[in-house]
Amino acid sequence: MSAATETSAGAVQTLTFPDAGQTGFQRRAEVIGVGREGELLEVAMGPQHPSTHGVFRMDVVLDGETIVKLKPVFGYLHRNHEKIAENTSYLGSMPYTDRLDYFCSLTNNWAYALSVEKLAGLQVPERAEYIRIITAELTRLLNHTCLAGFLLQDMGALGTPLMYAFREREKILDLFESLSGARMMCNYMRFGGCRCDLPPGWLDAAKKVVAEYPKFLDEFETLLSGNEILMARTQGVGKVSAELAVNAGLTGPMLRASGVDYDLRKVDAYGIYARYPFRIPLGSHGDVYDRYMVRMLEMRESLKILEPALKDIPEGPVVDPKAKLRGFRPKAGEAYGRIESAKGELGFYLISDGSPNPYRYRVRPPSLINLTVLEDMCLGQTVADAIVSLGSVDIVLGEVDR
Amino acid sequence: METLEQIKTRAERVVPGAQLTIIKNDSPSAQHSLLVAVEHAFAVAKFLRDDPALRLDYCSNVSGVDFLDAELSEKVKVKKVVDGVEKEVEEVRKTKRAGYLEVVYHLYSMSLKHGPVILRQRTGNRSDTVAVMSLTPLWRSAEFQEREVFDLYGIHFYGHPDLRRILMWDGFKDHPMRKDYQEPDDYEYEPTPHDDVCDKTKAHYPKQEVKA
Numbered sequence: 171m172s173a174a175t176e177t178s179a180g181a182v183q184t185l186t187f188p189d190a191g192q193t194g195f196q197r198r199a200e201v202i203g204v205g206r207e208g209e210l211l212e213v214a215m216g217p218q219h220p221s222t223h224g225v226f227r228m229d230v231v232l233d234g235e236t237i238v239k240l241k242p243v244f245g246y247l248h249r250n251h252e253k254i255a256e257n258t259s260y261l262g263s264m265p266y267t268d269r270l271d272y273f274c275s276l277t278n279n280w281a282y283a284l285s286v287e288k289l290a291g292l293q294v295p296e297r298a299e300y301i302r303i304i305t306a307e308l309t310r311l312l313n314h315t316c317l318a319g320f321l322l323q324d325m326g327a328l329g330t331p332l333m334y335a336f337r338e339r340e341k342i343l344d345l346f347e348s349l350s351g352a353r354m355m356c357n358y359m360r361f362g363g364c365r366c367d368l369p370p371g372w373l374d375a376a377k378k379v380v381a382e383y384p385k386f387l388d389e390f391e392t393l394l395s396g397n398e399i400l401m402a403r404t405q406g407v408g409k410v411s412a413e414l415a416v417n418a419g420l421t422g423p424m425l426r427a428s429g430v431d432y433d434l435r436k437v438d439a440y441g442i443y444a445r446y447p448f449r450i451p452l453g454s455h456g457d458v459y460d461r462y463m464v465r466m467l468e469m470r471e472s473l474k475i476l477e478p479a480l481k482d483i484p485e486g487p488v489v490d491p492k493a494k495l496r497g498f499r500p501k502a503g504e505a506y507g508r509i510e511s512a513k514g515e516l517g518f519y520l521i522s523d524g525s526p527n528p529y530r531y532r533v534r535p536p537s538l539i540n541l542t543v544l545e546d547m548c549l550g551q552t553v554a555d556a557i558v559s560l561g562s563v564d565i566v567l568g569e570v571d572r
Numbered sequence: 573m574e575t576l577e578q579i580k581t582r583a584e585r586v587v588p589g590a591q592l593t594i595i596k597n598d599s600p601s602a603q604h605s606l607l608v609a610v611e612h613a614f615a616v617a618k619f620l621r622d623d624p625a626l627r628l629d630y631c632s633n634v635s636g637v638d639f640l641d642a643e644l645s646e647k648v649k650v651k652k653v654v655d656g657v658e659k660e661v662e663e664v665r666k667t668k669r670a671g672y673l674e675v676v677y678h679l680y681s682m683s684l685k686h687g688p689v690i691l692r693q694r695t696g697n698r699s700d701t702v703a704v705m706s707l708t709p710l711w712r713s714a715e716f717q718e719r720e721v722f723d724l725y726g727i728h729f730y731g732h733p734d735l736r737r738i739l740m741w742d743g744f745k746d747h748p749m750r751k752d753y754q755e756p757d758d759y760e761y762e763p764t765p766h767d768d769v770c771d772k773t774k775a776h777y778p779k780q781e782v783k784a
Contacts, residue, residue, distance in 0.1 A: 244738070245737075245738060245739035250724075250749070253749055288601040289600070289601055290599075290600065291599070291601075416629050416682050417629070417711060417712045418711075418713050419712070420713075430682060432630075432682045432685070500599065503598045505597075505603060506633065506688060507601075517633055519633055519635050519676070521637060522599065530635070530637050532633070534632060538717075539716065541716070542713060542715055571739060
């Protein structure tokens with residue numbers, strides 16, 4: 171099987187891959203093969219651009235208004251998180267994981283704690299498991315709400331939807347602040363449990379936020395979901411087929427919008443997700459609108475987990491008494507642990523050589539891998555659509571660049 | 573899902589000449605992995621992806637690992653004659669291991685919802701034989717991750733469609749995730765035309781007077 175790629179000189183050169191499958195390589199060949207009249211224009215979108223969600227660049231080649239080539243360029247925020255983690259103790263990396271995807275610090279903490287628990291064979295007490303799914307689902311609410319706001323901002327709905335979203339986000343951040351002392355950099359999970367117990371009155375405050383959330387979602391969806399402009403800008407834009415989505419390793423709402431039923435909360439059933447019934451919303455077109463809708467519906471499902479979990483949470487210790495904070499040295503070996511974060515599969519791959527520092531510490535960042543299909547989403551579409559497509563991927567540059 | 577031994581025997585039967593080794597993992601996670609030689613890696617990976625019983629259609633994670641040259645010590649029980657009596661004595665046997673780089677692939681199946689099967693490729697050494705087979709033509713998800721491994725570890729991938737640096741800038745020379753990487757004293761320093769001018773002006777400075 172062969173696929174064409176464009177060389178720097180502009181000529182089309184044919185490279186042979188053993189088996190490219192039904193992937194983007196073929197599609198790129200089709201688009202470049204289209205006969206064109208004018209000159210191609212190269213544009214660097216970013217790195218300083220309000221719609222790139224951070225310091226991120228897209229090198230775009232345009233034929234008129236149509237995109238014929240797009241290369242994402244990143245690394246501006248790279249600080250070699252993995253190397254830092256290899257030079258510090260296991261626990262020492264916990265605050266650094268907050269800074270990966272700084273919207274979802276609690277799920278980052280959980281993913282790392284889960285991997286270390288797999289590596290060292292620690293058990294998590296019942297109450298801590300409840301705290302973990304409650305905070306993780308609150309994080310999912312927060313992330314999806316904000317993403318809807320940012321997506322609308324990218325489409326030119328300046329201010330209003332984003333401010334509505336941020337108003338709700340602040341209520342959840344208040345909960346996180348009273349829980350951990352910090353709004354965004356929570357540093358709350360520990361290996362074998364959580365750092366401290368819930369403060370008095372926290373559950374009631376959380377119940378209040380959760381009870382009021384459906385009202386906000388109704389309001390938000392009345393404003394947005396049926397909106398004619400939103401539908402015109404998003405339907406049929408940035409399509410990804412189910413086949414390509416699986417092959418390119420998309421995860422999270424990006425994958426499920428393409429109609430692939432794969433949610434780690436069901437597949438791995440980590441934590442205590444198996445106890446609560448919830449459904450997985452799936453899209454059918456794989457376009458930007460489906461991604462938006464999948465996130466909206468996912469929030470409603472999160473509420474279905476939160477409501478009973480907040481009632482059922484038992485009393486008890488929040489950390490495994492066997493878990494040591496100081497002098498923590500797991501046996502030599504390796505473990506890969508993963509959870510369904512708001513953006514997709516967040517995994518940590520750890521290799522221990524028996525010393526206090528991990529020998530290898532690898533983050534599997536969902537934002538980075540979801541960007542693989544950015545070019546496939548944007549080819550043949552206009553620049554304005556590329557902005558919307560990028561917005562729907564839901565990237566956080568702290569995680570992409572690490 | 574089948575056990576790793578069953579996968580190994582089936583893969584060896586399907587891919588002629590392939591030799592797979594099971595790497596044991598002693599941690600409680602018990603995630604054992606398959607080591608495959610570079611020349612058979614593509615065929616074995618294709619088998620894992622396309623086999624109807626496995627259907628590992630999703631390559632989740634690609635990571636590089638660096639192992640330096642090391643001296644491994646092993647405790648071995650040896651029979652020895654001590655003071656005329658034969659005894660079993662523990663002896664420490666030391667072996668030298670040459671360093672190598674590894675690429676680890678975590679494979680899952682989205683259609684059959686199982687996994688992980690962990691596949692490893694190993695390079696010959698850390699300096700000149702550092703190429704492995706790219707699995708990007710099989711799984712697009714490896715595209716950026718293999719670029720990252722190339723960037724940070726300096727492992728080359730045969731058949732990768734777009735092997736460039738991804739996180740470090742293009743002019744960067746070294747591979748920072750290697751265990752023996754030395755940080756330069758000053759990242760920001762770049763020779764500028766100004767330096768040449770400064771050097772030239774030195775010729776015009778008055779010679780220092782030596783006091784008698």
